[in-house]
Amino acid sequence: MTTRPPVHPSALFAVDGLLTDEERDIRQTVRRLCDDELRPHLADWFEEGRVPARELARRFGSLGLLGMHLQGYGCGGLGAVAYGLACLELEAADSGLRSLVSVQGSLAMYAIWKYGSEEQKREWLPEMAAGERIGCFGLTEPDFGSDPAGMRTRARRDGADWVLDGGKMWITNGSVADVAVVWARTGDGVRGFLVPAGTPGFSARDVGRKLSLRASVTSELVLDGVRLPADAVLPGARGLSGPLGCLNEARFGIVFGALGAALDCLETTIAYAAEREIFGRPLASFQLTQEKLADSALEIGKGMLLAVHLGRLKEAGALTPEQVSVGKLNNVREAIAVARTCRTVLGANGVTLEYPVMRHAANLESVLTYEGTSEVHTLVVGRALTGVQAFQ
Template sequence: MVTTDLLDIDTLLSSDEKDIRSAVRRCCESAVDPYVADWFEAGDLPPIRELAKELGDLGVLGMHLDGYGCAGMSAVAYGLACLELEASDSGIRSLVSVQGSLAMYALWRWGSEEQKVEWLPRMAGGLAIGCFGLTEPDHGSDPAGLRTRARRSGGDWLLSGTKTWITNGSIADVAIVWAQTDDGLRGFVVPTDTPGFAAHTIKHKLSLRASVTSELVLDGVRLPASAVLPGVTGLRGPLSCLSEARYGIVWGAMGAARSAFRTALDYSLTRQQFGRPIAGFQLTQQKLAAMHQELALGTLLALHLGRLKDTSGVRPEQVSVGKLNNVGKALDVCRTARTILGANGISLEYPVIRHLTNLESVLTYEGTAEIHTLTVGQALTGIAAFR
């Protein structure tokens, strides 16, 4: 029997972890896989609210958080869910990641009790969708320079600025917006029906097409004093959320790689050239062996970080190691898989080109490869080389 797990990595998982993985895979097989190529080709995610509700019923939205309707699962369980979601499409994993690890985590970690009670149960159930407004047109890798401003107006706050490349932005019910104040960088809980708030869907993407990506415009948005996240001031707030989301990417990238690898393996066993399956040629077997190796090592790295996160805790530079390695290796796997499929590799009849173009975005968002390289470099040398 042909296997894709030569290292028996499954033996490192508990029965509960395997059950969670299987439940997410079944959901993806019924609700995502039959349709995602069409969504990607159309550049839209039409059933996003229905899908969010189904994912909420499954318990994967904010599944690694405790209380307020959240499932309280382990980091490894959440990682396995991310792997299965991204095996279907990076855009679907992004929907879950932005909801749970950015918007919900910001509320859960830094919000007031009133904010948590108001939003988290609905978000966990998929009844309310959140987005995370940090990146700006002129400030991506350097969030300390962002220009969105919040100033006091009597007992209220007035927010003005623009955010871009915001997943879920134009369909969100609540936005977590980070803005400069006289006291430093602060986070604000912004219901999207607040006057002065607008969101515009970004079109003409050639990556993450089965995902809603938006520009947020805040034009004198008036918020009560209770809208500010009380638990944090400064970059520590948004960076802590990004670390949570990056952890999910470490796993998710391996889902995209697994899908591409299995597709290439299956294709190579049935595609006939020169009178035999192309899997029987040495060059093809070299490609398959190299892809399997990167997939296995990346999955082991993700599992190691997950076990750390569930026990002693995981440091930001450790997450950077994971994202830097796994996204880059997943891209290599997808590119190699594409060569095995030949011309068929660029067809949406197969998932490979979709995963490949999606990963080009995953390589950049939530910390570019360059930023994670410098994060690792600083951890190794003690010298910051960002400026």
């Protein structure tokens, strides 16, 4: 049997040649953090359905990962590809870790940075960038996920104040957040509000019995006569374009992040197949096994080329929402297919927490759904191609 030194899957596409030295350094820094401090605990966190969110936020903040793609107010001001590579490495550890960073930086912080007043930015962003304060993003409701226009949460004026009533569901970081960015329907369209934790009438409770994203805080928000001052509203956001703009920021991180989960599955599976013997031969020596590994490497590599290209478009200010949908739709769909394929190579071992593959596959079921389901992104692409709206 002829053998030769194996190459890393990413070498097939020479993706590193498309990156700057700074981007490679950031990737390596986040990878080292995950290897040294996070991976040893992930199986336990997933099994127990818990995660030390506050400690993680401070650690991520100390490395400049929170809001790293935003300018000013203690944020890193780095490029889109650098941010994407950080998301990739975090999700290669666990999707819940990338979700914490993504919700903090691309939803809660971005909403304040993009639509907030100067006073709101100065009050919240520096401490959120440092991980000393955590934010969440309240858009999805129990009956309105893919159709945010149907939201039932209402905000009404009462003198100079606003009074909010309603509820939000599937909110990452909700019960540990110091501030919630809540979107509500008003007489003047959808508006965003900053709701500090501890405000009377505002509560958050964790969603339990999850089979996915178990190393992540997922919550329900309840707003029962929550009274806020006039300066709690985000002045720069009117209508659904505000929250949808935030979602595009978060979706971009997923374009890279999902590939991290897939790559971790593939690396694990290649190593396993090289050591596992069956019928007196390494599992890696069988043609069907090599077909599965080759197909997985091809999809990850193509996804990486797409992700980097979209990142460069974003840095040039030329990225469109339809292109973000292309990236999210393709890369998450292929990532979950890779995870499922890799699980078959590991056999029964693939369903245990001794290996990360089934954990990634379970997490990717949520990633496939949040920030726009595959069906929604398919229709976004279809609308772009035909000019015809097919959502309704």
